[in-house]
Amino acid sequence: MSIISRGFRGRRDAASTDRVPPGQYVTRDYPVLSAGPTPHTPLTRWDFTIDGEVDEPHRWTWEEFRALPSEEITRDIHCVTKWTHLDMVWRGVSLDTLLDGIETSAEYVVQYSDGGYTTNLPLEDLVDGKAWVAFEYEGQPLEPAHGGPARMLVPHLYFWKSAKWVRGLRLLAEDAPGFWEINGYHNYGDPWREQRYWGD
Amino acid sequence: MAGTALLGRLTWQLAELVDVIAETPRATTLVFAVPDWPGHRAGQHVDVRLTAEDGYQTQRSYSISSAPDGTRIALTVVHVQDGEVSPYLTGELRSGDQIELRGPVGGYFVWEPEHGGPLLLVGGGSGLAPLMAMIRLRAAVGSDAETRLLVSSRSWEDILYRTELERLAGHGLTVVHTLTASRPSGWTGYARRVDADMLAEVGPGPAARPQVFVCGPTPFVEAVAEALVTLGHEPRRIKTERFGPTGD
Numbered sequence: 001m002s003i004i005s006r007g008f009r010g011r012r013d014a015a016s017t018d019r020v021p022p023g024q025y026v027t028r029d030y031p032v033l034s035a036g037p038t039p040h041t042p043l044t045r046w047d048f049t050i051d052g053e054v055d056e057p058h059r060w061t062w063e064e065f066r067a068l069p070s071e072e073i074t075r076d077i078h079c080v081t082k083w084t085h086l087d088m089v090w091r092g093v094s095l096d097t098l099l100d101g102i103e104t105s106a107e108y109v110v111q112y113s114d115g116g117y118t119t120n121l122p123l124e125d126l127v128d129g130k131a132w133v134a135f136e137y138e139g140q141p142l143e144p145a146h147g148g149p150a151r152m153l154v155p156h157l158y159f160w161k162s163a164k165w166v167r168g169l170r171l172l173a174e175d176a177p178g179f180w181e182i183n184g185y186h187n188y189g190d191p192w193r194e195q196r197y198w199g200d
Numbered sequence: 201m202a203g204t205a206l207l208g209r210l211t212w213q214l215a216e217l218v219d220v221i222a223e224t225p226r227a228t229t230l231v232f233a234v235p236d237w238p239g240h241r242a243g244q245h246v247d248v249r250l251t252a253e254d255g256y257q258t259q260r261s262y263s264i265s266s267a268p269d270g271t272r273i274a275l276t277v278v279h280v281q282d283g284e285v286s287p288y289l290t291g292e293l294r295s296g297d298q299i300e301l302r303g304p305v306g307g308y309f310v311w312e313p314e315h316g317g318p319l320l321l322v323g324g325g326s327g328l329a330p331l332m333a334m335i336r337l338r339a340a341v342g343s344d345a346e347t348r349l350l351v352s353s354r355s356w357e358d359i360l361y362r363t364e365l366e367r368l369a370g371h372g373l374t375v376v377h378t379l380t381a382s383r384p385s386g387w388t389g390y391a392r393r394v395d396a397d398m399l400a401e402v403g404p405g406p407a408a409r410p411q412v413f414v415c416g417p418t419p420f421v422e423a424v425a426e427a428l429v430t431l432g433h434e435p436r437r438i439k440t441e442r443f444g445p446t447g448d
Contacts, residue, residue, distance in 0.1 A: 002212070005297075006292075006297060011284050025258055034440060067279065082261060122245075129294070179308075180308075183307035196247075199210070200209070
């Protein structure tokens with residue numbers, strides 16, 4: 001049971017209450033959260049790979065990746081640092097497209113990035129229109145500080161589950177906690193169940 | 201105790217405000233007594249939760265600026281004009297009032313005495329708070345780890361923990377200030393934003409392989425981290441903590 005904070009009124013945005021998960025506040029800013037310097041990988045050296053529990057790794061160069069069908073994605077984004085930004089508009093390639101035709105027995109995935117970042121999640125959270133590799137934000141190429149040239153977009157989980165500077169997915173039979181997941185943050189990260197930290 | 205505080209569930213705890221320190225015209229340090237505080241590591245933060253009479257709740261994260269010290273923790277809060285939480289914490293909350301918090305949170309942006317040095321700490325504005333926890337811990341345990349602290353503030357009056365830093369300097373700790381917006385007359389120190397030349401002069405250079413911690417607003421951290429990489433510091437040795445533009 002919570003105690004009342006004497007004299008605290010707070011702000012609330014009645015129109016969007018049902019879209020803001022517990023403990024979050026709405027911002028129009030686009031804050032940055034990264035554990036280290038921003039990597040800068042030239043597009044000529046960029047590729048995206050799906051490997052692990054697959055017959056053979058699947059790899060796309062930047063040109064091959066950009067030739068795939070893409071779609072506009074408008075979603076609310078929830079960051080574990082408490083901000084929620086409504087109706088962010090992205091363009092990206094659906095994971096359904098990237099995983100199409102790939103046979104696997106894997107149930108888990110680790111996203112890996114330039115700079116060494118990793119984050120894990122069940123494979124089922126990447127399929128059926130739930131996840132994308134995004135390369136544009138509001139009609140512009142994704143800025144490096146926000147994960148450009150391309151980042152994962154898994155809007156139904158806290159945003160650390162959407163790896164910036166993503167370079168590939170490793171399909172795994174067993175779950176393998178990633179960077180923040182071994183540093184105190186929740187293994188799954190559902191904002192509607194407020195799964196911020198271990199034990200939540 | 202590395203990481204042990206994180207193993208259990210982080211439950212909300214009652215914290216009683218026991219001391220208020222006016223640091224600068226805009227920043228206030230709030231010292232809370234948290235009876236069941238499990239201890240923390242220098243660099244970690246807490247979540248603060250406020251509840252209005254109608255049940256509305258909101259949360260914010262604040263870095264802990266105190267070294268581990270029993271059941272007391274200090275948070276330095278900058279008053280953000282039009283903010284939802286910081287004006288309440290810095291203006292409304294009185295000694296004896298209780299709030300809810302949980303933590304400590306974060307196992308990456310941390311320094312332990314056994315990590316040793318050399319250390320390069322670069323703080324912008326209230327980004328100094330988690331670095332101050334490291335400086336205070338270093339002093340408390342009598343560590344002589346070589347430490348360079350570069351502090352970027354808007355003006356002399358805006359420098360957080362200024363007199364304490366003067367007192368702690370020496371014994372391997374060098375404190376360097378840069379003032380970006382205004383300077384007192386006769387100021388001979390740096391008078392610009394942190395750049396690669398300044399970082400090279402403050403050192404330690406990449407050859408000494410320092411552990412680097414950078415904390416501040418996003419544009420500050422982006423610029424400093426980029427300059428450090430340009431100078432040749434290994435990206436993996438540069439740990440960053442960014443405050444969003446709302447800074448609340």
